[in-house]
Amino acid sequence: MVSAPNRPDLSLINVAFDPHGVHGHMFFRDPPDTEPRRVIVDGTGDAASYRVKPAHGDKRGGWEPFLTEAGWLMALIRPDALEERS
Secondary structure, three states: OOOOOOOOEEEEEEEEEEOOEEEEEEEEEOOOOOOOEEEEEEEEOOOOOOEEEEOOOOOOOOOHHHHHHHHHHHHHHOOOOHHHOO
């Protein structure tokens, strides 16, 4: 088994896909901080069209690894777009 110690540690994912788009959030542990990093997921229309961004008002730096990980997770869980369905 390969270990990736530098990847963010996902603690909660709550993302919904519906006819209006995608919306939700992901929480990542960020030691030694006690407050988790919250990544917002939102988009309209096609499930393939979404954005990941830091929670509103969180002024901490170093968001890139968390946003990248959230993007990978979204790629894994998003439903197929109409043209991808067989």
